[in-house]
Amino acid sequence: MSEQRPLRLGIVGLGTVGMGVIRLLATNEALITRRAGRPIQVVAISARDRNKDRGVDLSAFDWVDDMHELALRPDVDVVVELVGGSDGPALTLARTTLGAGKPFVTANKAMLAHHGLDLARLAEKAGVALKYEAAVAGGIPVIKGLREGAAANEISRVYGILNGTCNYILSTMEAEGRDFADVLKEAQELGYAEADPSFDIDGIDAAHKLSILASLAFGTEINFDQVDITGIRAVIAADIAEAADLGYRIRLIAMAENGTDGLFQRVHPMLVPEGHSLAHVNGSLNAIVADGNFVGSLFFQGRGAGDGPTASAVVADLIDVARDEYGDPFAMPVASLARQPKADAGQRKGRYYLRFMVKDRPGVLAEIATAMRDAGVSVESLIQRGATADDSVLLVVVTHVTAQSAVTDTLHRLSGSDSLIGDPMVMHILD
Amino acid sequence: MSEQRPLRLGIVGLGTVGMGVIRLLATNEALITRRAGRPIQVVAISARDRNKDRGVDLSAFDWVDDMHELALRPDVDVVVELVGGSDGPALTLARTTLGAGKPFVTANKAMLAHHGLDLARLAEKAGVALKYEAAVAGGIPVIKGLREGAAANEISRVYGILNGTCNYILSTMEAEGRDFADVLKEAQELGYAEADPSFDIDGIDAAHKLSILASLAFGTEINFDQVDITGIRAVIAADIAEAADLGYRIRLIAMAENGTDGLFQRVHPMLVPEGHSLAHVNGSLNAIVADGNFVGSLFFQGRGAGDGPTASAVVADLIDVARDEYGDPFAMPVASLARQPKADAGQRKGRYYLRFMVKDRPGVLAEIATAMRDAGVSVESLIQRGATADDSVLLVVVTHVTAQSAVTDTLHRLSGSDSLIGDPMVMHILD
Numbered sequence: 001m002s003e004q005r006p007l008r009l010g011i012v013g014l015g016t017v018g019m020g021v022i023r024l025l026a027t028n029e030a031l032i033t034r035r036a037g038r039p040i041q042v043v044a045i046s047a048r049d050r051n052k053d054r055g056v057d058l059s060a061f062d063w064v065d066d067m068h069e070l071a072l073r074p075d076v077d078v079v080v081e082l083v084g085g086s087d088g089p090a091l092t093l094a095r096t097t098l099g100a101g102k103p104f105v106t107a108n109k110a111m112l113a114h115h116g117l118d119l120a121r122l123a124e125k126a127g128v129a130l131k132y133e134a135a136v137a138g139g140i141p142v143i144k145g146l147r148e149g150a151a152a153n154e155i156s157r158v159y160g161i162l163n164g165t166c167n168y169i170l171s172t173m174e175a176e177g178r179d180f181a182d183v184l185k186e187a188q189e190l191g192y193a194e195a196d197p198s199f200d201i202d203g204i205d206a207a208h209k210l211s212i213l214a215s216l217a218f219g220t221e222i223n224f225d226q227v228d229i230t231g232i233r234a235v236i237a238a239d240i241a242e243a244a245d246l247g248y249r250i251r252l253i254a255m256a257e258n259g260t261d262g263l264f265q266r267v268h269p270m271l272v273p274e275g276h277s278l279a280h281v282n283g284s285l286n287a288i289v290a291d292g293n294f295v296g297s298l299f300f301q302g303r304g305a306g307d308g309p310t311a312s313a314v315v316a317d318l319i320d321v322a323r324d325e326y327g328d329p330f331a332m333p334v335a336s337l338a339r340q341p342k343a344d345a346g347q348r349k350g351r352y353y354l355r356f357m358v359k360d361r362p363g364v365l366a367e368i369a370t371a372m373r374d375a376g377v378s379v380e381s382l383i384q385r386g387a388t389a390d391d392s393v394l395l396v397v398v399t400h401v402t403a404q405s406a407v408t409d410t411l412h413r414l415s416g417s418d419s420l421i422g423d424p425m426v427m428h429i430l431d
Numbered sequence: 432m433s434e435q436r437p438l439r440l441g442i443v444g445l446g447t448v449g450m451g452v453i454r455l456l457a458t459n460e461a462l463i464t465r466r467a468g469r470p471i472q473v474v475a476i477s478a479r480d481r482n483k484d485r486g487v488d489l490s491a492f493d494w495v496d497d498m499h500e501l502a503l504r505p506d507v508d509v510v511v512e513l514v515g516g517s518d519g520p521a522l523t524l525a526r527t528t529l530g531a532g533k534p535f536v537t538a539n540k541a542m543l544a545h546h547g548l549d550l551a552r553l554a555e556k557a558g559v560a561l562k563y564e565a566a567v568a569g570g571i572p573v574i575k576g577l578r579e580g581a582a583a584n585e586i587s588r589v590y591g592i593l594n595g596t597c598n599y600i601l602s603t604m605e606a607e608g609r610d611f612a613d614v615l616k617e618a619q620e621l622g623y624a625e626a627d628p629s630f631d632i633d634g635i636d637a638a639h640k641l642s643i644l645a646s647l648a649f650g651t652e653i654n655f656d657q658v659d660i661t662g663i664r665a666v667i668a669a670d671i672a673e674a675a676d677l678g679y680r681i682r683l684i685a686m687a688e689n690g691t692d693g694l695f696q697r698v699h700p701m702l703v704p705e706g707h708s709l710a711h712v713n714g715s716l717n718a719i720v721a722d723g724n725f726v727g728s729l730f731f732q733g734r735g736a737g738d739g740p741t742a743s744a745v746v747a748d749l750i751d752v753a754r755d756e757y758g759d760p761f762a763m764p765v766a767s768l769a770r771q772p773k774a775d776a777g778q779r780k781g782r783y784y785l786r787f788m789v790k791d792r793p794g795v796l797a798e799i800a801t802a803m804r805d806a807g808v809s810v811e812s813l814i815q816r817g818a819t820a821d822d823s824v825l826l827v828v829v830t831h832v833t834a835q836s837a838v839t840d841t842l843h844r845l846s847g848s849d850s851l852i853g854d855p856m857v858m859h860i861l862d
Contacts, residue, residue: 020725145575145580151466151467151746154462219465292743293458298571301708303727308727316579319579332468
């Protein structure tokens with residue numbers, strides 16, 4: 001039977017994930033052959049540095065210096081791209097591979113966020129697979145969960161914890177009462193955070209992933225440029241403690257909603273109620289919630305990064321390709337995806353957490369209260385903590401449901417006030 | 432393009448789920464057409480009672496009294512079976528449909544647990560889809576999650592909460608301190624439990640589902656007869672209170688493990704540590720954990736029953752069929768599934784919770800302690816609660832890690848003792 005013909009891979013990129021894929025395919029070889037209906041074999045590999053010691057004998061595979069040459073080899077059926085980067089070599093490789101009519105499997109969220117639709121068009125034209133389960137939430141099969149599992153539903157909202165580094169930092173701050181910079185430094189030493197952590201902690205990585213999930217959830221075009229992004233740098237230990245007192249935990253939440261006013265996409269630290277499943281996602285785990293009109297809330301949780309989980313997702317894609325069970329990359333032809341305008345964030349209603357560091361002197365409270373009154377923001381609760389050693393006072397306000405524009409207006413009215421020490425912190429409260 | 436040809440359904444069974452499917456297809460029609468690549472249309476329907484008022488105008492569909500005639504109609508491309516029952520009409524219908532070379536979509540876990548392999552052979556022979564996402568955990572795409580999402584992994588263990596009725600009863604007992612019979616009665620009045628609740632509360636429904644999950648997780652033949660089943664009837668309010676004191680919650684856990692000693696499948700109430708995700712699954716929700724050798728622990732949670740979630744799963748299957756994205760029902764040809772012997776439960780090691788109701792008189796504690804010593808069971812902690820109004824004393828023992836056979840031996844040594852009031856309760860502790 002033709003099914004017994006092996007699926008032959010070319011792997012480009014031999015970092016931890018690339019090596020994880022090679023290790024997984026060897027370790028679970030017999031099982032994968034049974035599940036895929038045929039063997040999945042690595043035939044060719046490519047990476048920047050041939051001489052780097054990767055701790056594993058790679059001599060069974062053909063080394064190809066030029067990744068495009070690898071993609072075009074007649075004995076390579078599928079290209080697995082684990083190079084990363086939104087543009088540059090990864091993008092060229094994707095175009096070469098799909099242009100040559102070969103399936104392309106990738107973990108590259110940045111490339112998909114920026115060029116996913118173009119690549120999907122190429123895949124459609126060639127009638128081949130473009131698969132990217134590993135690009136979002138590592139080993140959690142959430143791409144499949146949205147593309148197929150929840151496909152019957154009108155999904156109103158998809159949200160979750162998509163960056164393990166931020167979740168590790170926030171949950172460690174929470175568990176140990178420590179400050180951001182301190183925990184970040186430790187995370188870097190432990191290898192949980194990059195030397196340049198900005199992609200993670202400034203929310204860009206989560207935003208890449210969110211833009212992909214939103215497209216699948218809503219049947220809309222990917223639109224990364226419309227994601228509002230706030231990272232976690234401004235979260236202080238006191239925010240976490242105050243939130244805990246109020247019954248919340250702080251998580252970096254990526255959230256997309258589709259409504260009549262357009263597509264809303266945002267990455268930002270939020271106060272998550274303790275009773276919510278996302279409040280119990282600790283350490284470097286990832287989790288996603290999708291709200292469907294028939295299925296209700298679906299919750300997926302698992303390891304969002306690391307060589308094992310990411311390789312698991314890459315090989316799941318390869319098994320789909322080997323089984324010939326795949327279709328349009330974004331669940332429908334690109335031409336069928338809706339182009340949604342960006343929803344006006346200012347019109348969004350919700351409850352807010354505002355934290356001010358203020359000088360310990362008369363009139364400050366009145367100044368803030370007046371600004372809120374004039375902006376039309378009504379206060380649900382207010383906590384003032386006595387002066388600290390440096391004479392600053394912590395003031396935390398929880399608002400009633402209000403439009404975001406009113407909160408922005410409040411801050412605008414207070415900007416330049418010499419009663420404030422540093423910038424106020426504003427966080428949305430998840431309802 | 433041929434893709435625009437509609438996928439035409441015959442639906443058999445018009446209870447809440449059947450009506451839910453009809454409602455979903457109408458409500459989300461445009462979206463489903465985009466996602467499926469073509470319209471999905473109901474053309475023919477069948478149920479026992481044509482004259483029953485179902486609250487919806489069904490005159491647009493052809494009513495067919497004989498379900499086999501419906502399956503064989505040339506304008507029916509796919510049959511959706513929502514009749515239920517392991518044998519009888521549902522099974523005959525499945526054989527007729529698959530035998531006629533047509534795809535078959537079902538929510539019938541009992542039929543799959545008993546006849547899944549036979550039906551899969553028929554589907555293989557005909558080269559058509561046999562799909563059953565709705566059979567396990569309602570709207571949660573866990574069939575897809577195991578069959579495809581986690582396909583690259585050697586899965587060592589799959590376990591979870593698969594029966595919403597039991598979880599509702601246990602979590603209500605927990606929240607309100609009430610007794611089993613009382614909560615069951617209320618659940619029946621609210622429609623959360625059947626008039627004859629035995630399939631649910633005796634664990635049979637969960638066992639049907641578990642046997643299906645185990646096959647997908649391990650690549651083994653379905654073997655429902657090997658599932659050890661204990662329901663929740665013997666759980667009393669005091670067990671829940673004692674477990675809470677010890678840091679656990681009681682859940683009906685369906686668990687399957689695959690090891691060198693064979694396949695272990697069990698449904699039983701367990702003590703779940705408060706820090707475990709399954710301890711936070713409340714009400715009628717379902718949740719599943721799968722432990723893979725590369726992905727780590729995957730956790731899926733959602734609504735496991737009800738017309739909306741179940742219809743969501745049925746239509747997800749139909750979208751896969753419409754897209755032509757399907758393959759072997761149990762992820763590989765039936766001939767490739769391994770036939771595993773049943774693991775010897777007695778050899779299983781773990782910690783145990785034992786609860787005795789004993790008479791309030793001297794020597795009882797010594798009698799129990801002696802039996803445990805002689806059976807080789809060592810005690811981690813022991814709680815004795817003072818005599819109640821009826822002179823009975825509650826004695827709770829938590830063991831160190833021990834073989835199940837030693838616990839069984841303990842109970843054997845104590846059987847017939849007139850110090851005991853009623854049967855002791857034994858529960859495994861989830862590690």
